[in-house]
Amino acid sequence: MSQFDSERVIQNIVGELVQECTRRRHVLTETLVAFMVKAVMLDxxxxxxxxxxxxxxxxxxxxxxxxxxxxxxxxPSRDSINMQLYFLMNYTSQRQYTSDFSFYVSPN
Structure with missing residues (x-):
């Protein structure tokens, strides 16, 4: 199975899991579900x-x-993973932060 095929299979599984969670009145992000699939597979x-x-x-x-x-x-473990994912997706590195605001610094 090619890398592309295996990624497509995993994406389908993630999609099915998101739908099933929603059906059971648990709204979870695809990112969280994909992380959980990967964690379960690697265990x-x-x-x-x-x-x-x-x-x-x-x-x-x-x-x-x-x-x-x-x-x-x-x-608590799922909530902790969810918080870690939120942090990773929304954290701006110091390098990125300083480069984004470098136009505020006037040259000497």
Missing amino acids: PTNGFDVNRKLTEPEMEKLKELCLEKLLAPFS
């Missing part, structure tokens, strides 16, 4: 081999594990 205790194509039963297992983690009531 060796779940038994996924990221170097080969997922079988249909493995895809169902992945979805179930992700839904379990995403829909857990009062999940």
Whole structure:
């Protein structure tokens, strides 16, 4: 399976999970869901081999594990991941911040 094909499969799984979460009245971002899918796949205790194509039963297992983690009531770990993602997506590095406002500094 090519890299493009595996990315498309994961994107489809993420889309399905977002829809299922919404159906269950939990509005979650695609970013959070994608992060959870990646975390579940990389956890060796779940038994996924990221170097080969997922079988249909493995895809169902992945979805179930992700839904379990995403829909857990009062999940501090999910909330912590959500905050980390928010920070990563909205944090401006010092270099970027200073370059964005360099036009305010008058040359000497």
